[in-house]
Amino acid sequence: MLVIHCPYCGPRPELEFRHCGQAHIARPLDPSAQTADEWGEYLYLRENPKGMHAERWRHMHGCGRFFNALRDTTTDFFVTTYKCGEPRPAVSGTAPAGGQR
Amino acid sequence: MSEWFAKSAAQAALTDVPEGRRWVLRGGDAALAAAGAAFGASLPAQAGGVARVAGTPRAALWLGPDEIWLGTSMDDGAALEAALQTGLAAHAHSLVDISHRNVALELSGTHAAWLLNSLCPLELTLEAFPVDTVTRTLFSKAEIVLWRTGEHSFQIVLGRSFRGYVSGLLAEVSRELAAA
Numbered sequence: 001m002l003v004i005h006c007p008y009c010g011p012r013p014e015l016e017f018r019h020c021g022q023a024h025i026a027r028p029l030d031p032s033a034q035t036a037d038e039w040g041e042y043l044y045l046r047e048n049p050k051g052m053h054a055e056r057w058r059h060m061h062g063c064g065r066f067f068n069a070l071r072d073t074t075t076d077f078f079v080t081t082y083k084c085g086e087p088r089p090a091v092s093g094t095a096p097a098g099g100q101r
Numbered sequence: 102m103s104e105w106f107a108k109s110a111a112q113a114a115l116t117d118v119p120e121g122r123r124w125v126l127r128g129g130d131a132a133l134a135a136a137g138a139a140f141g142a143s144l145p146a147q148a149g150g151v152a153r154v155a156g157t158p159r160a161a162l163w164l165g166p167d168e169i170w171l172g173t174s175m176d177d178g179a180a181l182e183a184a185l186q187t188g189l190a191a192h193a194h195s196l197v198d199i200s201h202r203n204v205a206l207e208l209s210g211t212h213a214a215w216l217l218n219s220l221c222p223l224e225l226t227l228e229a230f231p232v233d234t235v236t237r238t239l240f241s242k243a244e245i246v247l248w249r250t251g252e253h254s255f256q257i258v259l260g261r262s263f264r265g266y267v268s269g270l271l272a273e274v275s276r277e278l279a280a281a
Binding site: 001008009010012013015016061062063064065 | 148149164165166168222223236237238239244
């Protein structure tokens with residue numbers, strides 16, 4: 001089982017968490033000024049990278065808080081977790097295969 | 102309660118905790134400080150922290166950065182509720198009575214942590230989960246609030262309708278103790 005570091009509670013078993021999609025997607029400030037394509041892009045288009053991915057997670061069965069995580073999609077390695085509102089940490093390269101933290 | 106297979110109560114015992122009063126308190130720092138003054142002890146600020154008021158059944162449990170459970174006995178309930186409402190009147194907050202939502206079980210004995218770990222992946226060693234630590238977590242499919250009240254005793258607060266499910270699973274796991 002993976003151990004995920006909640007920024008509020010510390011290391012916890014992965015069963016307590018829920019994946020909530022890609023992080024850092026800002027809602028347009030004026031939706032009515034958007035074209036249909038722009039709005040559709042905001043609603044539905046998401047990245048599907050092979051490698052480092054910034055994602056939202058929720059500590060559903062713990063403190064209940066949303067937070068962001070950097071995860072390598074090829075190794076399932078959680079490089080770091082950080083609170084919502086904080087910028088995406090600069091991480092280069094890929095995480096080691098089979099790693100856990 | 103389902104049939105229990107532990108060899109003795111010292112090994113493992115599961116009992117009901119008497120019904121009490123519970124509230125969920127949410128609010129900013131000012132509201133939490135005011136609530137602490139009305140409660141009789143500073144509310145826990147550390148993750149998993151527990152604050153008790155000496156000589157009373159009152160206990161405050163940290164469940165999230167702005168979520169605190171306040172608990173006390175039935176007898177003390179009205180007095181605490183009145184004190185909280187007076188103390189919090191000037192602050193934006195949410196205080197919800199959840200007394201009827203949950204029941205509490207007490208699991209004690211030298212094998213209490215072992216029984217829990219059969220269906221709960223949380224690390225329950227004394228180093229990782231010391232006495233008077235509390236957290237919401239999962240026991241099999243049921244969401245529980247787990248509070249370590251002593252080295253070998255845990256209070257499990259759970260939804261009323263999950264009581265039979267959780268106590269039944271614990272009883273089932275206790276077959277291992279009979280076999281060992």
